[in-house]
Amino acid sequence: MMMVRRGLLAWISRVVVLLVLLCCAISVLYMLACTPKGNEEQLGLPRANGPTGKEGYQAALQEWEEQHRNYISSLKRQIAQLKEELQERSEQLRNAQYHASDAAGLGPEPGAPEKTQADLLAFLHSQVDKAEVHAGVKLATEYAAVPFDSFTLQKVYQLEMGLTRHPEEKPVRKDKRDELVEAIESALETLNSPAENSPNQHPYTASDFIEGIYRTEKDKGTLYELTFKGDHKHEFRRLVLFRPFGPIMKVKKEKLNMANTLINIIVPLAKRVDKFRQFMQNFRAANFRNFTFIQLNGEFSRGKGLDVGARFWKGSNVLLFFCDVDIHFTSEFLNTCRLNTQPGKKVFYPVLFSQYNPGIIYGHHDAVPPLEQQLVIKKETGFWRDFGFGMTCQYRSDFINIGGFDLDIKGWGGEDVHLYRKYLHSNLIVVRTPVRGLFHLWHEKRCVDELTPEQYKMCMQSKAMNEASHGQLGMLVFRHEIEAHLRKQKQKSSSKKT
Numbered sequence: 001m002m003m004v005r006r007g008l009l010a011w012i013s014r015v016v017v018l019l020v021l022l023c024c025a026i027s028v029l030y031m032l033a034c035t036p037k038g039n040e041e042q043l044g045l046p047r048a049n050g051p052t053g054k055e056g057y058q059a060a061l062q063e064w065e066e067q068h069r070n071y072i073s074s075l076k077r078q079i080a081q082l083k084e085e086l087q088e089r090s091e092q093l094r095n096a097q098y099h100a101s102d103a104a105g106l107g108p109e110p111g112a113p114e115k116t117q118a119d120l121l122a123f124l125h126s127q128v129d130k131a132e133v134h135a136g137v138k139l140a141t142e143y144a145a146v147p148f149d150s151f152t153l154q155k156v157y158q159l160e161m162g163l164t165r166h167p168e169e170k171p172v173r174k175d176k177r178d179e180l181v182e183a184i185e186s187a188l189e190t191l192n193s194p195a196e197n198s199p200n201q202h203p204y205t206a207s208d209f210i211e212g213i214y215r216t217e218k219d220k221g222t223l224y225e226l227t228f229k230g231d232h233k234h235e236f237r238r239l240v241l242f243r244p245f246g247p248i249m250k251v252k253k254e255k256l257n258m259a260n261t262l263i264n265i266i267v268p269l270a271k272r273v274d275k276f277r278q279f280m281q282n283f284r285a286a287n288f289r290n291f292t293f294i295q296l297n298g299e300f301s302r303g304k305g306l307d308v309g310a311r312f313w314k315g316s317n318v319l320l321f322f323c324d325v326d327i328h329f330t331s332e333f334l335n336t337c338r339l340n341t342q343p344g345k346k347v348f349y350p351v352l353f354s355q356y357n358p359g360i361i362y363g364h365h366d367a368v369p370p371l372e373q374q375l376v377i378k379k380e381t382g383f384w385r386d387f388g389f390g391m392t393c394q395y396r397s398d399f400i401n402i403g404g405f406d407l408d409i410k411g412w413g414g415e416d417v418h419l420y421r422k423y424l425h426s427n428l429i430v431v432r433t434p435v436r437g438l439f440h441l442w443h444e445k446r447c448v449d450e451l452t453p454e455q456y457k458m459c460m461q462s463k464a465m466n467e468a469s470h471g472q473l474g475m476l477v478f479r480h481e482i483e484a485h486l487r488k489q490k491q492k493s494s495s496k497k498t
Helices: 002-034 053-103 117-130 174-191 273-285 302-312 331-339 396-402 415-424 453-467 470-477 479-497
Strands: 149-151 209-217 221-229 236-244 263-266 319-322 327-329 346-355 382-384 392-395 429-440
Touching: 117 236, 174 209, 174 221, 174 236, 263 302, 263 331, 273 327, 302 319, 302 396, 302 415, 319 331, 319 396, 331 346, 331 429, 346 415, 392 396, 392 415, 396 415, 415 429, 470 479
Parallel strands: 263 319, 346 429
Antiparallel strands: 149 209, 209 221, 221 236, 319 392, 327 429, 346 382, 346 392
């Protein structure tokens, strides 16, 4: 009996010891799990036995938890907002496609499922994948690469300039200005998010923006690479953004018959008989037969001449083509004129091709070719006159309603820009595009002695721009060196023969 009791007591002792050891182990594990971690993971939180004590630790811990709760709440709000915007955009896209198809008489496509949010997201991601965001693509030639333009907060540095834009300039067009501002603001929102910034870091502002580059691929979207100042010297923050283009939507389908759309061509004229004779040949070649000559007295005013011609018409609402005597147009252009105008809705301001001096262009030929052979659109033969607004097609009703020309402007120039700006400030659509069937024929520009030195300088610059291309003018400047080189080559060939 005593032996049984001793065995039972020994077994109970061992169990108690094991329980004590187990409790100790659990306590150690609990302490390890609850003790604040050091070094990088501690992130500035004081220890419970540190200089700030237990209260300081609890206050810092509460502050840290509050920051995380606020960040999580902010993320939830952003996610909800993005979902709402995505749903709204998807609904707008579906409605636009449906109404456009319905208005065009196309009706919904049979068997085609509606675009879901997942489809739209997949499409946008595919646009990013197709663009050169993550990797380059193989190109056939050096001319196939799409160049970037660069910009700062004040200036845009661009390659495609035409004749009115400069290699460095402020973004004049509102759409381009708003686009770049939106890209910078989007980048700042990302940089200032709690996920990107530590609690004590200063917020990023527009003054931290250094420069950006962007380019647009017409079938994919616009890529932006924005550079900001970093926390230290020689450190920078780079953000890459992409604005994907959406799928093509059917908006309208219409059948147009222009057989009965008359065009009233109005040409102001003063002392240019030779040019007028050439214009009338072109006039007849375009199948025009009837014309009316209106004689005006007093000082010449292009705006007044056009205004009188527009108001002289007494028939129904007619399409007007304001033209000059040194303009050559084709019958195909007249159809372009008809197709790009609509009373009460659209006016047409074509960009014409301005011819260089044929005497310089064809100086190495035996003779200048006939006019019909000169009307080719090449870099060596002319340029797009994107600073001119004098040639325009618009309905008479729109011209009258907008207020016509400023009749206080005398001589040539100024009245066309004034009218153009009126339309830009109206609700009418202004169609501005280069056209292949409208040419400004070269004529000598005279810079008279009565001009001030500054005006004379500007006149000569304009004359040089209309004379020849950059390369052709360079050949004229260096013609003595070229001739000397040719003479030396000729002498070398002669000496070899002897």
